[in-house]
Amino acid sequence: MSGRALHTTNRAASADERREAILAAALELFSERGFHGTAVPLVADKAGVGAGTLYRYFESKEALVNALYQRWKGEFAAHVMSNFPVDAPTRQQFATIWQRMTRFGHQNPRVLQFLELHHHGDYLDEQSRAVERSVLDPVVAFIEDAQHKQAIKPAPVEVIIALVHGAFVGLLRAVQEKRLVLTDEVLKLAEECVWEAVRR
Amino acid sequence: MSGRALHTTNRAASADERREAILAAALELFSERGFHGTAVPLVADKAGVGAGTLYRYFESKEALVNALYQRWKGEFAAHVMSNFPVDAPTRQQFATIWQRMTRFGHQNPRVLQFLELHHHGDYLDEQSRAVERSVLDPVVAFIEDAQHKQAIKPAPVEVIIALVHGAFVGLLRAVQEKRLVLTDEVLKLAEECVWEAVRR
Amino acid sequence: MSGRALHTTNRAASADERREAILAAALELFSERGFHGTAVPLVADKAGVGAGTLYRYFESKEALVNALYQRWKGEFAAHVMSNFPVDAPTRQQFATIWQRMTRFGHQNPRVLQFLELHHHGDYLDEQSRAVERSVLDPVVAFIEDAQHKQAIKPAPVEVIIALVHGAFVGLLRAVQEKRLVLTDEVLKLAEECVWEAVRR
């Protein structure tokens, strides 16, 4: 007699799982073959759903890639900046950011590849670009604060961000391409390098 | 008086010019929309030739992207490493490399975008990968030499390269996205930052 | 009352029917215009399906022509040689073969034209050639047996086959080209002629 609720519950859970399966499949394929290089039915196949089903969860291929982009850009930002140690010394704050970035990138190599590869796509909608911008705000705030404390160099914030983020991406790409293994030692080393790049 | 072989010269130039026009159009479109996102007739149109003509110069779309990749990867390497000041102090050698890289990137923003975007594509053939590898050799040699002289940090060469190249790409991407204007001052600043990242 | 599994049956029939419609359309067009002279969308149109649909049933135009070839070569062989009257006198065995061949050809004029026209195509795959070869075996056996019984001439089997099959094809081509009407009388006459060609 409780079959109705249970049924609904199961269905709902199942729907969530389906959505996640589609996003996971899309992440894997988009990160490797790019947006235009990936066929929708392939995504559906890998997700274990029918091609038509995918369109019940995402209005179009573009909607899918935007959902994926926003999801992971947000996750990355949250991972890096949540519970930020606002009162710690700058060096330690920097260490926190760097370690969170690299740990995230190490654990989710496809995500980083996906975000970098699709960063520029003209299929990204305004919301994706908004997420993109909003992610930067706390980072900018941190840097400006640190510069104010004369802890890091008085260069334009954009320069600091470009260098640090670029170095980070370069490092993970080397890992991705198996040119490098990301040991703790390497991580520490890289952190020290990048810190010296920006410290005052 | 300078009219010798004008006829032949013009003809030859015309074929060469066409080839160059196609490569230029492809560079522009591939760098903005990616390989799979760019239709061949679009490239032909932008190059001012018929669609069939493109196939007289390049066997296939893949052959085109590979020719483009090899051309520019080579140009970049030549620009950066030719006439390298082998006897200069490391700091000055580094300055030379950095300035050549950034100047090249500044003057050829699409080239950098193209090379980064297509770095991973499975449509790149073995020759493209070979060019890729050969470009790295002199850079590795420079770094190892500098490490031997105790001028830069004794980190794995791959780490040094990843950080410096990553920072470089990050910087130019910021420029490309109009988040930053590449003044001489910014360039000097960035150079100083990156040098401090790797110096001993 | 006979409605069991009507749904499934209809579905299955529908897919089968589509496949058959494509094969029928291809037979008609290939037999008249040849393989290279027939555009795939024309086949699809005549079959009443979309161009893309054809590719759900056949991997390529080549796969289509091979499926068609194997199908009809097999049908022809089965029609002619199945339930072969092994114990009948040679003359009657010959009559059986000849009548079956001509009846088949008369009822399926396009099939014969198709098989003859595509007999040599370099788009035929190994399987098609294997079918081709396997069709000959029982015919060869029959002829050798008849020669052993001194019922037909002791010429090389290939010569016998070439003459009889050639005469058969010539006859049906004349019919196809409306130079001749295939009455029972003509059939009997032709059979008598060909028999006298090979009888001892």
Add this chain to the structure above:
Amino acid sequence: MSGRALHTTNRAASADERREAILAAALELFSERGFHGTAVPLVADKAGVGAGTLYRYFESKEALVNALYQRWKGEFAAHVMSNFPVDAPTRQQFATIWQRMTRFGHQNPRVLQFLELHHHGDYLDEQSRAVERSVLDPVVAFIEDAQHKQAIKPAPVEVIIALVHGAFVGLLRAVQEKRLVLTDEVLKLAEECVWEAVRR
């Protein structure tokens, strides 16, 4: 002083040779790959002329195939029926025809393949069909005469022609496909077979 005439003569000879080279190349390619399966530039290449040159000699691909068809259909007819021994006995007349056919087919295997393969093409123009018809007339006359003399069977002329020509084509196809070697013995054998098919 004689340079003008010589020049013209050379040119004319050269033009003829060119035309012949094109026809020879077309024969080879059309007979193997069919009309639609053969690219015009390929014919030009094999003929050793430029693609544009071919169009100075033949108005179009269709004009080329028609010229080729008419040429060889005529050659074949001339070879078989010229200097026909009108007063010889029927059996000997038949032997003459058969031997001329097979000799021609043996010496020009590509011609036969070409004529058979293109016999039906809708790119053949009215003139080609007229040649086709005119070739038959003397053959029909011979057969009717022989029937009148009660030397061959009183079957419809079309049947006689279809059987004999069919057998001939079947034989040469077997040779073409290397299933058979055309020795004098085989030729005699086949002639005897076919004669028994039609003799009274």
Add this chain to the structure above:
DNA sequence: CATGAATGAGTTTTCATTCAT
């Protein structure tokens, strides 16, 4: 007159999306 590079219409094939079941 000979050429062969240039072309765009036409070819085979793929794929994002829809819709009957």
Add this chain to the structure above:
DNA sequence: TATGAATGAAAACTCATTCAT
């Protein structure tokens, strides 16, 4: 609601024909 077969618009590529040289 989930499906996956069907589709046609668009992709990569070819080729008969033209025309500047």
